[in-house]
Amino acid sequence: MVLTACDGARPGAGAGAQADEATRTPSAGAAEATRVPGVGDRWHTRIPAASEQVVAVYGEGVNSPDATVVFYEKRGSTWARARSWPAHNGKKGWTTDHHEGDNRSPVGVFTLSDAGGVRADPGAKLPYTRSPAFAAPRWWAESHWHDFDYVIAIDYNRIKGTSPNDPTRPEGRHKGGSIWLHMDHGSGTSACVSLSESGMRYLLRTLDPARHPVVVMGDKADLRRSH
Template identity: 45%
Template sequence: MNRSTTRTRRIRPGVAVALASGLLLTACTAEKPDRSADGRTPAGETAGRAAPASAAAVSPSASPTAPAELPGLGPRTRATVGADTRQVVVVTGEGEDSDHSTVRLYERHATRGWVPAAAAWPARNGHKGWSKHHMMGDKRTPVGTFTLTDAGGKLPNPGTDLPYDLDRGPVYTASGLNPENKPKAGALDYVVAINYNRVPGKPPYDFTRPMGDDRGGGIWLHVSHYGGTEGCVGIPREQMKQLLRALEPGAKPMVVMGPRADLAE
Protein backbone atom coordinates (compact mmCIF):
# COMPACT_ATOMS: atom_id res chain seq x y z
CA MET A 1 0.00 0.00 0.00
CA ASN A 2 1.43 3.36 -0.99
CA ARG A 3 0.84 6.30 1.31
CA SER A 4 1.89 9.87 1.05
CA THR A 5 3.90 10.78 4.14
CA THR A 6 5.15 14.19 3.13
CA ARG A 7 4.06 17.02 5.40
CA THR A 8 4.28 20.60 4.26
CA ARG A 9 4.33 23.78 6.29
CA ARG A 10 1.31 25.98 5.77
CA ILE A 11 -0.55 28.84 7.31
CA ARG A 12 -3.77 27.56 8.72
CA PRO A 13 -6.99 29.59 8.49
CA GLY A 14 -8.52 31.06 11.62
CA VAL A 15 -5.52 30.69 13.96
CA ALA A 16 -6.90 31.81 17.33
CA VAL A 17 -5.06 34.22 19.62
CA ALA A 18 -4.88 32.74 23.13
CA LEU A 19 -4.83 34.72 26.40
CA ALA A 20 -1.76 34.86 28.63
CA SER A 21 -3.57 32.64 31.18
CA GLY A 22 -1.96 29.60 29.64
CA LEU A 23 -5.18 28.20 28.17
CA LEU A 24 -3.91 27.70 24.63
CA LEU A 25 -5.58 26.45 21.46
CA THR A 26 -3.38 26.94 18.40
CA ALA A 27 -1.06 29.84 19.14
CA CYS A 28 -0.03 32.12 21.98
CA THR A 29 0.99 35.75 22.40
CA ALA A 30 2.57 36.29 25.79
CA GLU A 31 1.85 39.41 27.79
CA LYS A 32 -0.27 41.10 25.15
CA PRO A 33 -3.95 42.02 25.38
CA ASP A 34 -6.37 39.84 23.44
CA ARG A 35 -7.71 41.50 20.28
CA SER A 36 -10.99 41.30 18.47
CA ALA A 37 -11.40 39.65 15.05
CA ASP A 38 -10.85 42.98 13.28
CA GLY A 39 -7.53 43.52 15.08
CA ARG A 40 -8.67 46.34 17.35
CA THR A 41 -7.79 46.44 21.05
CA PRO A 42 -10.86 45.69 23.23
CA ALA A 43 -12.56 48.63 24.93
CA GLY A 44 -10.86 49.69 28.15
CA GLU A 45 -7.31 48.87 26.97
CA THR A 46 -4.64 50.94 25.26
CA ALA A 47 -2.49 49.28 22.63
CA GLY A 48 0.85 48.19 24.10
CA ARG A 49 -0.13 48.46 27.81
CA ALA A 50 -2.63 46.89 30.17
CA ALA A 51 -5.84 48.62 31.23
CA PRO A 52 -5.88 50.31 34.68
CA ALA A 53 -6.38 47.80 37.46
CA SER A 54 -8.25 50.07 39.88
CA ALA A 55 -11.69 48.98 40.92
CA ALA A 56 -13.05 52.41 40.05
CA ALA A 57 -12.18 51.86 36.41
CA VAL A 58 -14.36 48.76 36.21
CA SER A 59 -18.11 49.11 35.86
CA PRO A 60 -19.96 47.18 38.62
CA SER A 61 -22.39 45.90 35.99
CA ALA A 62 -19.69 44.57 33.66
CA SER A 63 -19.66 40.79 33.17
CA PRO A 64 -17.48 38.51 31.06
CA THR A 65 -18.80 37.60 27.62
CA ALA A 66 -19.97 34.00 27.47
CA PRO A 67 -17.96 31.74 25.11
CA ALA A 68 -19.54 31.61 21.67
CA GLU A 69 -21.61 28.57 20.71
CA LEU A 70 -21.59 26.96 17.27
CA PRO A 71 -23.93 29.15 15.17
CA GLY A 72 -27.12 27.57 13.93
CA LEU A 73 -26.98 24.59 16.27
CA GLY A 74 -29.67 24.04 18.88
CA PRO A 75 -29.05 22.51 22.33
CA ARG A 76 -29.77 18.93 21.25
CA THR A 77 -27.34 19.14 18.34
CA ARG A 78 -24.66 20.94 20.36
CA ALA A 79 -24.80 18.14 22.92
CA THR A 80 -23.59 15.66 20.28
CA VAL A 81 -20.24 17.45 19.89
CA GLY A 82 -17.50 15.88 21.99
CA ALA A 83 -16.31 17.85 25.01
CA ASP A 84 -12.70 17.40 23.86
CA THR A 85 -13.40 18.26 20.22
CA ARG A 86 -11.73 21.50 19.08
CA GLN A 87 -12.62 21.46 15.36
CA VAL A 88 -16.08 21.05 13.86
CA VAL A 89 -17.14 21.11 10.22
CA VAL A 90 -20.77 22.28 10.04
CA VAL A 91 -22.66 21.28 6.89
CA THR A 92 -25.95 23.18 6.77
CA GLY A 93 -28.47 21.94 4.21
CA GLU A 94 -31.00 24.27 2.65
CA GLY A 95 -33.86 21.82 3.17
CA GLU A 96 -34.74 18.17 3.74
CA ASP A 97 -35.03 17.46 0.02
CA SER A 98 -32.41 19.93 -1.22
CA ASP A 99 -28.97 18.96 -2.51
CA HIS A 100 -27.50 22.42 -1.83
CA SER A 101 -25.70 23.18 1.42
CA THR A 102 -23.03 25.34 3.05
CA VAL A 103 -19.86 24.17 4.80
CA ARG A 104 -17.93 26.07 7.46
CA LEU A 105 -15.05 25.04 9.71
CA TYR A 106 -15.03 26.22 13.34
CA GLU A 107 -12.33 25.95 15.99
CA ARG A 108 -12.83 26.09 19.74
CA HIS A 109 -10.88 28.84 21.51
CA ALA A 110 -10.17 28.32 25.21
CA THR A 111 -11.93 31.53 26.29
CA ARG A 112 -13.84 32.86 23.27
CA GLY A 113 -15.56 29.57 22.44
CA TRP A 114 -16.24 28.55 18.84
CA VAL A 115 -14.82 30.87 16.19
CA PRO A 116 -14.88 30.53 12.37
CA ALA A 117 -11.62 29.19 10.95
CA ALA A 118 -12.55 29.93 7.33
CA ALA A 119 -15.21 31.55 5.20
CA ALA A 120 -18.41 29.66 4.39
CA TRP A 121 -18.11 27.41 1.33
CA PRO A 122 -20.84 26.29 -1.07
CA ALA A 123 -21.38 22.54 -1.10
CA ARG A 124 -23.57 19.80 -2.57
CA ASN A 125 -25.03 16.91 -0.62
CA GLY A 126 -27.19 13.92 -1.54
CA HIS A 127 -29.14 14.33 -4.78
CA LYS A 128 -32.43 13.66 -2.95
CA GLY A 129 -31.53 15.61 0.18
CA TRP A 130 -31.06 14.29 3.72
CA SER A 131 -32.07 11.27 5.79
CA LYS A 132 -32.15 10.55 9.52
CA HIS A 133 -32.12 6.83 8.64
CA HIS A 134 -29.80 6.55 5.65
CA MET A 135 -30.16 3.40 3.54
CA MET A 136 -28.01 2.07 0.73
CA GLY A 137 -28.92 3.71 -2.56
CA ASP A 138 -31.36 6.30 -1.19
CA LYS A 139 -29.18 9.14 -2.57
CA ARG A 140 -29.59 11.06 0.67
CA THR A 141 -26.89 12.28 3.05
CA PRO A 142 -27.05 10.98 6.64
CA VAL A 143 -28.08 13.55 9.25
CA GLY A 144 -25.94 13.54 12.37
CA THR A 145 -22.63 14.20 14.09
CA PHE A 146 -19.67 12.05 13.09
CA THR A 147 -15.93 11.94 13.78
CA LEU A 148 -13.33 12.62 11.07
CA THR A 149 -10.20 10.48 11.39
CA ASP A 150 -9.01 9.37 7.95
CA ALA A 151 -8.28 10.86 4.54
CA GLY A 152 -6.98 9.81 1.15
CA GLY A 153 -7.34 10.36 -2.56
CA LYS A 154 -6.16 9.95 -6.10
CA LEU A 155 -3.64 12.78 -5.73
CA PRO A 156 -0.75 13.10 -3.25
CA ASN A 157 -1.35 14.41 0.24
CA PRO A 158 -1.88 18.19 -0.02
CA GLY A 159 -0.57 18.70 3.52
CA THR A 160 -3.00 17.13 5.97
CA ASP A 161 -1.89 15.60 9.27
CA LEU A 162 -4.73 13.08 9.12
CA PRO A 163 -3.63 9.58 8.04
CA TYR A 164 -3.67 9.80 4.23
CA ASP A 165 -4.20 6.83 1.91
CA LEU A 166 -2.88 7.54 -1.58
CA ASP A 167 -4.34 6.18 -4.84
CA ARG A 168 -5.92 2.78 -4.34
CA GLY A 169 -6.63 2.44 -8.04
CA PRO A 170 -10.35 2.40 -8.88
CA VAL A 171 -11.34 3.20 -5.29
CA TYR A 172 -10.48 6.86 -5.82
CA THR A 173 -11.48 7.04 -9.47
CA ALA A 174 -14.81 8.77 -10.08
CA SER A 175 -16.47 8.28 -13.45
CA GLY A 176 -19.73 8.94 -15.24
CA LEU A 177 -22.05 11.90 -14.89
CA ASN A 178 -23.85 13.39 -11.92
CA PRO A 179 -27.63 14.02 -11.97
CA GLU A 180 -26.98 17.35 -13.70
CA ASN A 181 -24.99 15.65 -16.48
CA LYS A 182 -21.67 17.03 -15.29
CA PRO A 183 -18.64 14.70 -15.17
CA LYS A 184 -17.63 13.26 -11.80
CA ALA A 185 -13.99 12.91 -12.85
CA GLY A 186 -11.62 14.21 -10.18
CA ALA A 187 -14.22 14.18 -7.38
CA LEU A 188 -12.16 11.69 -5.38
CA ASP A 189 -8.81 13.38 -5.85
CA TYR A 190 -9.09 14.34 -2.15
CA VAL A 191 -11.45 12.78 0.39
CA VAL A 192 -12.07 12.76 4.13
CA ALA A 193 -14.02 9.77 5.37
CA ILE A 194 -17.08 10.62 7.46
CA ASN A 195 -17.34 7.99 10.18
CA TYR A 196 -20.87 6.92 9.34
CA ASN A 197 -21.23 3.11 9.38
CA ARG A 198 -17.50 2.54 9.13
CA VAL A 199 -14.61 1.69 11.42
CA PRO A 200 -12.62 4.79 12.47
CA GLY A 201 -8.90 4.48 11.92
CA LYS A 202 -9.23 2.52 8.69
CA PRO A 203 -8.45 4.02 5.26
CA PRO A 204 -11.45 5.56 3.47
CA TYR A 205 -11.61 2.63 1.04
CA ASP A 206 -12.28 0.16 3.90
CA PHE A 207 -15.87 -0.97 3.45
CA THR A 208 -16.50 -2.67 6.79
CA ARG A 209 -20.11 -1.81 7.72
CA PRO A 210 -20.78 -2.18 11.50
CA MET A 211 -24.53 -1.47 11.04
CA GLY A 212 -24.81 -3.76 8.02
CA ASP A 213 -24.56 -3.21 4.28
CA ASP A 214 -28.19 -2.14 3.96
CA ARG A 215 -27.43 1.04 5.95
CA GLY A 216 -25.02 2.23 3.28
CA GLY A 217 -21.59 3.74 3.76
CA GLY A 218 -18.69 5.28 1.92
CA ILE A 219 -19.91 8.74 2.94
CA TRP A 220 -17.09 11.19 2.35
CA LEU A 221 -16.24 14.86 2.12
CA HIS A 222 -14.74 15.13 -1.35
CA VAL A 223 -14.07 17.46 -4.26
CA SER A 224 -17.31 18.85 -5.67
CA HIS A 225 -18.50 17.81 -9.13
CA TYR A 226 -21.11 20.57 -8.84
CA GLY A 227 -24.13 18.33 -8.68
CA GLY A 228 -26.07 16.26 -6.15
CA THR A 229 -24.13 13.29 -4.77
CA GLU A 230 -24.87 9.67 -3.89
CA GLY A 231 -24.77 10.70 -0.22
CA CYS A 232 -21.39 12.42 0.20
CA VAL A 233 -20.71 16.14 0.63
CA GLY A 234 -18.87 17.85 -2.25
CA ILE A 235 -16.72 20.95 -1.62
CA PRO A 236 -14.88 23.04 -4.26
CA ARG A 237 -11.37 21.74 -4.91
CA GLU A 238 -9.34 24.56 -3.35
CA GLN A 239 -11.57 24.62 -0.27
CA MET A 240 -11.26 20.84 0.05
CA LYS A 241 -7.47 21.18 0.09
CA GLN A 242 -7.77 24.01 2.61
CA LEU A 243 -9.93 21.84 4.85
CA LEU A 244 -7.49 18.94 4.68
CA ARG A 245 -4.60 21.19 5.68
CA ALA A 246 -6.58 22.61 8.59
CA LEU A 247 -7.81 19.38 10.18
CA GLU A 248 -5.67 18.17 13.08
CA PRO A 249 -5.99 14.66 14.61
CA GLY A 250 -5.24 16.11 18.05
CA ALA A 251 -8.24 18.44 17.76
CA LYS A 252 -10.50 15.38 17.40
CA PRO A 253 -12.44 16.90 14.48
CA MET A 254 -16.09 16.13 13.86
CA VAL A 255 -18.67 16.96 11.22
CA VAL A 256 -22.20 18.06 12.11
CA MET A 257 -24.52 17.88 9.12
CA GLY A 258 -28.16 18.08 8.18
CA PRO A 259 -30.92 20.44 7.09
CA ARG A 260 -30.92 23.83 8.78
CA ALA A 261 -34.14 23.08 10.69
CA ASP A 262 -32.78 19.82 12.10
CA LEU A 263 -29.49 21.36 13.20
CA ALA A 264 -31.38 24.09 15.08
CA GLU A 265 -33.03 21.54 17.39
Protein backbone atom coordinates in the same frame (compact mmCIF):
# COMPACT_ATOMS: atom_id res chain seq x y z
CA MET B 1 -10.23 -3.07 -4.92
CA VAL B 2 -13.80 -2.23 -5.91
CA LEU B 3 -14.58 1.44 -5.45
CA THR B 4 -17.08 1.92 -2.62
CA ALA B 5 -17.62 5.65 -2.78
CA CYS B 6 -20.38 7.98 -1.70
CA ASP B 7 -22.81 5.24 -0.62
CA GLY B 8 -21.88 3.05 -3.59
CA ALA B 9 -22.85 5.83 -5.99
CA ARG B 10 -23.27 5.38 -9.70
CA PRO B 11 -23.75 9.00 -10.83
CA GLY B 12 -25.30 9.86 -14.16
CA ALA B 13 -24.45 12.48 -16.73
CA GLY B 14 -25.36 16.13 -16.78
CA ALA B 15 -23.69 17.53 -13.67
CA GLY B 16 -22.66 21.16 -13.79
CA ALA B 17 -19.32 22.81 -13.21
CA GLN B 18 -17.49 22.56 -9.90
CA ALA B 19 -18.67 25.17 -7.40
CA ASP B 20 -16.39 28.12 -6.82
CA GLU B 21 -14.86 28.54 -3.40
CA ALA B 22 -16.25 31.27 -1.15
CA THR B 23 -13.69 31.57 1.60
CA ARG B 24 -13.87 34.24 4.23
CA THR B 25 -11.71 34.94 7.23
CA PRO B 26 -13.73 37.12 9.61
CA SER B 27 -12.29 40.17 11.28
CA ALA B 28 -11.20 39.83 14.89
CA GLY B 29 -14.14 39.08 17.15
CA ALA B 30 -16.56 38.48 14.26
CA ALA B 31 -18.88 35.46 14.14
CA GLU B 32 -17.71 34.10 17.49
CA ALA B 33 -20.01 32.25 19.88
CA THR B 34 -19.90 29.93 22.85
CA ARG B 35 -21.85 27.43 20.71
CA VAL B 36 -21.56 26.42 17.10
CA PRO B 37 -24.05 28.78 15.40
CA GLY B 38 -27.28 27.29 14.09
CA VAL B 39 -26.92 24.05 16.07
CA GLY B 40 -29.52 23.33 18.77
CA ASP B 41 -29.19 21.19 21.89
CA ARG B 42 -30.18 17.94 20.13
CA TRP B 43 -26.96 17.95 18.12
CA HIS B 44 -24.74 20.33 20.08
CA THR B 45 -24.72 17.99 23.07
CA ARG B 46 -23.32 15.26 20.80
CA ILE B 47 -20.19 17.26 19.97
CA PRO B 48 -17.46 15.66 22.13
CA ALA B 49 -16.16 17.93 24.88
CA ALA B 50 -12.61 17.47 23.54
CA SER B 51 -13.49 18.66 20.03
CA GLU B 52 -11.87 21.94 19.02
CA GLN B 53 -12.61 21.79 15.27
CA VAL B 54 -16.05 21.54 13.68
CA VAL B 55 -16.96 21.26 10.01
CA ALA B 56 -20.60 22.39 9.96
CA VAL B 57 -22.67 21.48 6.90
CA TYR B 58 -25.81 23.62 6.72
CA GLY B 59 -28.25 22.12 4.22
CA GLU B 60 -30.66 24.54 2.59
CA GLY B 61 -33.65 22.23 3.10
CA VAL B 62 -34.61 18.67 3.96
CA ASN B 63 -35.15 17.89 0.25
CA SER B 64 -32.44 20.17 -1.18
CA PRO B 65 -29.00 19.17 -2.53
CA ASP B 66 -27.53 22.60 -1.76
CA ALA B 67 -25.52 23.41 1.35
CA THR B 68 -22.86 25.62 2.88
CA VAL B 69 -19.82 24.22 4.68
CA VAL B 70 -18.42 26.37 7.50
CA PHE B 71 -15.23 25.54 9.38
CA TYR B 72 -15.08 26.57 13.05
CA GLU B 73 -12.22 26.39 15.53
CA LYS B 74 -12.56 26.63 19.29
CA ARG B 75 -10.53 29.42 20.86
CA GLY B 76 -10.88 29.34 24.60
CA SER B 77 -14.62 29.10 25.25
CA THR B 78 -15.74 30.46 21.87
CA TRP B 79 -16.23 28.96 18.42
CA ALA B 80 -14.68 31.18 15.73
CA ARG B 81 -15.75 30.94 12.11
CA ALA B 82 -12.63 30.54 9.96
CA ARG B 83 -13.74 29.67 6.40
CA SER B 84 -16.85 28.82 4.39
CA TRP B 85 -17.62 27.29 1.00
CA PRO B 86 -20.70 26.52 -1.11
CA ALA B 87 -21.31 22.78 -1.10
CA HIS B 88 -23.64 19.95 -2.07
CA ASN B 89 -25.14 17.04 -0.16
CA GLY B 90 -27.35 14.11 -1.18
CA LYS B 91 -29.32 14.89 -4.33
CA LYS B 92 -32.61 14.17 -2.49
CA GLY B 93 -31.59 16.05 0.66
CA TRP B 94 -31.22 14.76 4.23
CA THR B 95 -32.45 11.99 6.52
CA THR B 96 -32.09 10.92 10.16
CA ASP B 97 -32.50 7.26 9.06
CA HIS B 98 -30.10 6.80 6.17
CA HIS B 99 -30.20 3.66 4.02
CA GLU B 100 -28.02 2.77 1.06
CA GLY B 101 -29.38 4.12 -2.19
CA ASP B 102 -31.79 6.68 -0.70
CA ASN B 103 -29.71 9.55 -2.16
CA ARG B 104 -29.95 11.45 1.13
CA SER B 105 -27.12 12.47 3.44
CA PRO B 106 -27.31 11.35 7.08
CA VAL B 107 -28.03 14.04 9.68
CA GLY B 108 -25.80 13.91 12.73
CA VAL B 109 -22.48 14.51 14.43
CA PHE B 110 -19.64 12.30 13.20
CA THR B 111 -15.93 12.18 13.90
CA LEU B 112 -13.36 12.74 11.13
CA SER B 113 -10.48 10.28 11.44
CA ASP B 114 -9.06 9.31 8.04
CA ALA B 115 -8.39 10.80 4.62
CA GLY B 116 -7.08 9.79 1.22
CA GLY B 117 -7.50 10.13 -2.50
CA VAL B 118 -6.08 9.62 -5.95
CA ARG B 119 -3.67 12.53 -5.63
CA ALA B 120 -0.60 12.85 -3.45
CA ASP B 121 -0.99 13.87 0.18
CA PRO B 122 -1.26 17.70 0.18
CA GLY B 123 0.07 17.90 3.74
CA ALA B 124 -2.81 16.32 5.63
CA LYS B 125 -2.67 16.00 9.40
CA LEU B 126 -5.19 13.15 9.33
CA PRO B 127 -3.79 9.75 8.25
CA TYR B 128 -3.80 9.87 4.43
CA THR B 129 -4.04 6.91 2.03
CA ARG B 130 -3.08 7.59 -1.57
CA SER B 131 -4.38 4.97 -3.98
CA PRO B 132 -5.57 4.70 -7.61
CA ALA B 133 -8.43 2.62 -6.18
CA PHE B 134 -10.16 5.90 -5.30
CA ALA B 135 -10.44 6.89 -8.97
CA ALA B 136 -13.97 7.27 -10.30
CA PRO B 137 -14.68 4.84 -13.17
CA ARG B 138 -14.32 6.44 -16.58
CA TRP B 139 -17.80 5.29 -17.52
CA TRP B 140 -19.14 7.82 -15.00
CA ALA B 141 -19.96 11.29 -16.34
CA GLU B 142 -16.73 13.20 -16.99
CA SER B 143 -17.76 15.87 -14.47
CA HIS B 144 -17.36 13.21 -11.73
CA TRP B 145 -13.91 11.95 -12.69
CA HIS B 146 -12.08 14.05 -10.10
CA ASP B 147 -14.59 13.71 -7.25
CA PHE B 148 -12.26 11.50 -5.22
CA ASP B 149 -8.93 13.18 -5.89
CA TYR B 150 -9.16 14.21 -2.22
CA VAL B 151 -11.52 12.68 0.34
CA ILE B 152 -12.08 12.82 4.09
CA ALA B 153 -14.03 9.92 5.57
CA ILE B 154 -17.10 10.81 7.64
CA ASP B 155 -17.20 8.23 10.42
CA TYR B 156 -20.67 6.92 9.61
CA ASN B 157 -20.97 3.10 9.57
CA ARG B 158 -17.23 2.55 9.16
CA ILE B 159 -14.22 1.46 11.19
CA LYS B 160 -12.01 4.34 12.31
CA GLY B 161 -8.33 4.02 11.53
CA THR B 162 -8.87 2.39 8.13
CA SER B 163 -8.62 3.83 4.63
CA PRO B 164 -11.75 5.76 3.58
CA ASN B 165 -12.40 3.18 0.86
CA ASP B 166 -12.42 0.23 3.27
CA PRO B 167 -15.82 -1.38 2.50
CA THR B 168 -16.45 -2.70 6.04
CA ARG B 169 -19.83 -1.54 7.37
CA PRO B 170 -20.36 -2.51 11.03
CA GLU B 171 -24.12 -1.75 10.98
CA GLY B 172 -24.67 -3.69 7.75
CA ARG B 173 -24.74 -2.72 4.09
CA HIS B 174 -28.38 -1.65 4.25
CA LYS B 175 -27.34 1.35 6.39
CA GLY B 176 -25.07 2.66 3.65
CA GLY B 177 -21.50 3.82 4.06
CA SER B 178 -18.42 5.24 2.35
CA ILE B 179 -19.81 8.70 3.05
CA TRP B 180 -17.11 11.29 2.54
CA LEU B 181 -16.25 14.92 2.20
CA HIS B 182 -14.93 15.09 -1.37
CA MET B 183 -14.44 17.37 -4.35
CA ASP B 184 -17.50 18.95 -5.93
CA HIS B 185 -18.91 18.26 -9.40
CA GLY B 186 -21.54 21.00 -9.33
CA SER B 187 -24.65 19.08 -8.23
CA GLY B 188 -26.04 16.78 -5.54
CA THR B 189 -24.34 13.55 -4.49
CA SER B 190 -25.54 10.10 -3.51
CA ALA B 191 -24.98 10.84 0.21
CA CYS B 192 -21.59 12.55 0.52
CA VAL B 193 -20.81 16.24 1.04
CA SER B 194 -18.83 17.91 -1.74
CA LEU B 195 -16.94 21.20 -1.90
CA SER B 196 -14.24 22.87 -3.97
CA GLU B 197 -10.73 21.51 -4.45
CA SER B 198 -9.25 24.46 -2.58
CA GLY B 199 -11.69 23.86 0.27
CA MET B 200 -10.69 20.21 0.48
CA ARG B 201 -7.00 21.10 0.48
CA TYR B 202 -7.59 23.60 3.28
CA LEU B 203 -9.46 21.07 5.41
CA LEU B 204 -6.88 18.35 4.80
CA ARG B 205 -4.09 20.66 5.91
CA THR B 206 -6.03 22.02 8.90
CA LEU B 207 -8.02 19.18 10.48
CA ASP B 208 -5.85 17.91 13.31
CA PRO B 209 -6.43 14.59 15.11
CA ALA B 210 -5.06 16.19 18.29
CA ARG B 211 -8.00 18.61 18.18
CA HIS B 212 -10.62 15.85 17.70
CA PRO B 213 -12.40 17.21 14.60
CA VAL B 214 -16.04 16.39 13.90
CA VAL B 215 -18.59 17.17 11.22
CA VAL B 216 -22.04 18.44 12.24
CA MET B 217 -24.30 18.01 9.24
CA GLY B 218 -27.94 18.29 8.29
CA ASP B 219 -30.61 20.57 6.94
CA LYS B 220 -30.78 23.88 8.78
CA ALA B 221 -34.17 23.18 10.37
CA ASP B 222 -33.07 19.84 11.83
CA LEU B 223 -29.75 21.23 13.04
CA ARG B 224 -31.59 23.92 15.02
CA ARG B 225 -33.71 21.36 16.92
CA SER B 226 -33.50 21.53 20.70
CA HIS B 227 -34.65 17.92 21.26
